[in-house]
Amino acid sequence: MSEKPSDDQSSASGLPDDVWEQFARDTERDIRSSAPKEPSARARMVTERLREQDARGESPPGWRTGPTNGRASPRRKLWAVLGVAVAAAVVLVALKPSLLPGDPFGTGGSQAADASPLPAETAAPTAAPGASDPEKPTLDRPFAGSPALRWAEGEAGIVLPEAKAVGPVSEDRVRQALKMTKKLLVAANLDPKTVRGARPAAALSLLDPKQPELFDELNTGLRSPSREHDPVTLFSRFDPDEVRPAGDVIKVRGRMTFEKGSQGGVAVRADYTFVYPVVRADGPPEVTRTIVRRVLDVELADPARYRVTPGRLLLVKYDQEIGNSSCDLYDGYLHPGFPSSPSAGPTPSGPATDPYDRSRGIDHGDGGHCGTVTRT
Incomplete structure (x- = not known):
């Protein structure tokens, strides 16, 4: 070119x-x-x-004109809205699984997710626990509808305070007294044999036998219970022919304090509430609960100065308040009432009390009349 x-x-x-x-x-x-x-x-x-x-107006999408906005954008907006709704629903169901019919996740109820355990009780509460969901207890969830749902289980509910020396009593001595007091509470209220009505031998072995009147009273009550000698004032016992535990869990909440004792040792006060779910020994699997609050004053005395048995506790005082058990039945057992059939005995005529209210002291100023409980 x-x-x-x-x-x-x-x-x-x-x-x-x-x-x-x-x-x-x-x-x-x-x-x-x-x-x-x-x-x-x-x-x-x-x-x-x-x-x-x-x-002919048959151009494929995106040919020359690009993607349309008439459907694509609204569809994205719709899915965005639905995504937020679905996310909110997922969160709600996670917090309260019972909102789904049939309990598909096997959570057993609405309180399974939000029943976070309470911290240990270190001081007297200022009020009763708040209201709980009105749910009926079942074999799978025996504490449903109860403040005890958030309480610790068994021995874990008996948290010892930090041991410190009090006067001439050493820290080790105080620690020993606290541990022995816990053992007494466990043996008298949590030991499966004791709860099922057996003789509370382990609990008795922790008490000083050089308290003859105390042992006479306790042994008489266990052998021939009566109004004057009733072992349930110190031991939690159910008649195995009448009821059986609804599971292996007993809920516990309370606190323990200590100070210098009157007999050269350390005095310990224990204030604990125990919640027992039970069902009939023979009959429908209907669950009910009995609530027992116990206040014990014990002392680990100085064997060098007083006539006591080394390594044993002096039981100075004990008191109790029992919710949902028959009045005027003194056979050595607790007799819970069931919703379908109230417990035997006279109709309660005393004041109504909340057995979960640990902010108040134990009051026996009811003139000897059986009271009622506001919840179980």
Whole structure:
């Protein structure tokens, strides 16, 4: 497409021959690359088909016009709204699984997720526990509808305070007294044999036998219970022919304090509430609960100064308050009432009390009348 210039032209331009030839080749290549090209047969067919679809209004989505906004955007907005709703529903169900019919996750009820355990009680409460969901207890959830749902289980509910020396009594001696008091509470109220009505031998072994009147009273009550000698004033016992525990868990809440004792040792006060779910020994699996609050004053005396048995506790005083048990039945057992059939005995006529209210002291100013409980 170009000719080599004559010698006159090359000389006139002042350019060497090799430079001029390179210039000619580059110019020819650029002209060829920019020239129109004839489309292939396939390209002509595709173009013609798209032109015909466009004329009939059948252009595929995205052809020339790009994606439409009439449906795509609203659909994204709709799913965004639905996503928020679904997320909220998931959170709500996680917090309260019973909202789903049939309990598909096997949580056993509405309180399973929000029944976080309470911290240990370190001081007297200022009020009764708040109201609980009005749920009926079942074999799977025997503490449903009870403040005790958030209480610790068994021995874990008896948390010892930090031991410190009191006067001449060493820290180790105080620690020993606290541990022995816990053992007494466990043996008298949590030991499976004791709860099922057996003789509380382990609890008796912790008490100083050099309290003859105390042992006479306790042994008489266990052998021949009566109004004057009733072992349930110190031991939690159920008649195995009447009821059996609804599971293996007993809920416990309370606190323990200590100070210098009157007999050269350390005095310990224990104030604990025990919640027992039970069912009838023979009958429908209906669950009820008996609530027992116990306040014990014991002392680990100084055997070098007083006539006591080393390593045994002096039981100075004990008191109790029992919720949901028959009045005027003194056979050595607790007799809980069931919703379908109240317990035997006279109709309660005393004041109504909340057995879960640990903010008040134990009051016996009812004139000897049986009271009622506001909840179990």
